[in-house]
Amino acid sequence: xxxxxxxxxxxxxxxxxxxxxxxxxxxxxxxxxxxxxxxxxxxxxxxxxxxxxxxxxxxxxxxxxxxxxxxxxxxxxxxxxxxxxxxxxxxxxxxxxxxxxxxxxxxxxxxxxxxxxxxxxxxxxxxxxxxxxxxxxxxxxxxxxxxxxxxxxxxxxxxxxxxxxxxxxxxxxxxxxxxxxxxxxxxxxxxxxxxxxxxxxxxxxxxxxxxxxxxxxxxxxx
Amino acid sequence: xxxxxxxxxxxxxxxxxxxxxxxxxxxxxxxxxxxxxxxxxxxxxxxxxxxxxxxxxxxxxxxxxx
Numbered sequence: 001x002x003x004x005x006x007x008x009x010x011x012x013x014x015x016x017x018x019x020x021x022x023x024x025x026x027x028x029x030x031x032x033x034x035x036x037x038x039x040x041x042x043x044x045x046x047x048x049x050x051x052x053x054x055x056x057x058x059x060x061x062x063x064x065x066x067x068x069x070x071x072x073x074x075x076x077x078x079x080x081x082x083x084x085x086x087x088x089x090x091x092x093x094x095x096x097x098x099x100x101x102x103x104x105x106x107x108x109x110x111x112x113x114x115x116x117x118x119x120x121x122x123x124x125x126x127x128x129x130x131x132x133x134x135x136x137x138x139x140x141x142x143x144x145x146x147x148x149x150x151x152x153x154x155x156x157x158x159x160x161x162x163x164x165x166x167x168x169x170x171x172x173x174x175x176x177x178x179x180x181x182x183x184x185x186x187x188x189x190x191x192x193x194x195x196x197x198x199x200x201x202x203x204x205x206x207x208x209x210x211x212x213x214x215x216x217x218x219x220x221x222x
Numbered sequence: 223x224x225x226x227x228x229x230x231x232x233x234x235x236x237x238x239x240x241x242x243x244x245x246x247x248x249x250x251x252x253x254x255x256x257x258x259x260x261x262x263x264x265x266x267x268x269x270x271x272x273x274x275x276x277x278x279x280x281x282x283x284x285x286x287x288x
Binding site: 045171173 | 239248
């Protein structure tokens, strides 16, 4: 019991200086900008092929998502010889379920518009960590469905961007969005202003600004 | 009023980045990825510069309010 208590006692393990320099210091923001732009450009390009041009997945004459259906059909097929594209049975069953229920018709919209949205968010640097997380999730699913392509490289870059979320959008909209909106664990200036207004009104007592809450970024001015 | 105008300038700058990226990728495609990348990078640098010089004043009220 004492061993368990000692092992799991509250203790903060701090990151070494070089880790903080890489992931939390704004001097490397230009490097993060390049990684972010490359990732965003790739997602935008992938989404562009799905929403635009002859081979698009959505807004086509007839049912939408036939391109996605063809991709899923190839993914769930089990060849007589060799290995199937999908290694996990539960994932194959999941795709088969979606195929059987013709979910590709609306799922194609989710993927196509999701790729474009992730690409734009990464390029303009808005909510970079969340955008990279969604991007990594799409990479994960393409990999699970047996499509390697550049997905492994994009997945690794996305994970790095997720770890560097505080500075990856520094040369971007996050520079202003994060201090204004804050995070779920630290309110930003806009949220604090709203809380102040609420506190002044008699209908919402109990909300008061302690003056100690600050967003993950310091004010852009300083 | 002045502050709102500056905020709109900042928003327009970043909307311009998004528009540039979409127009380039959707219209030109991936024929030359380096050439596609450069205008997007240029747009980001311009928007960032506008944000640093112009819209900085929009958010410069934290100190005044404190």
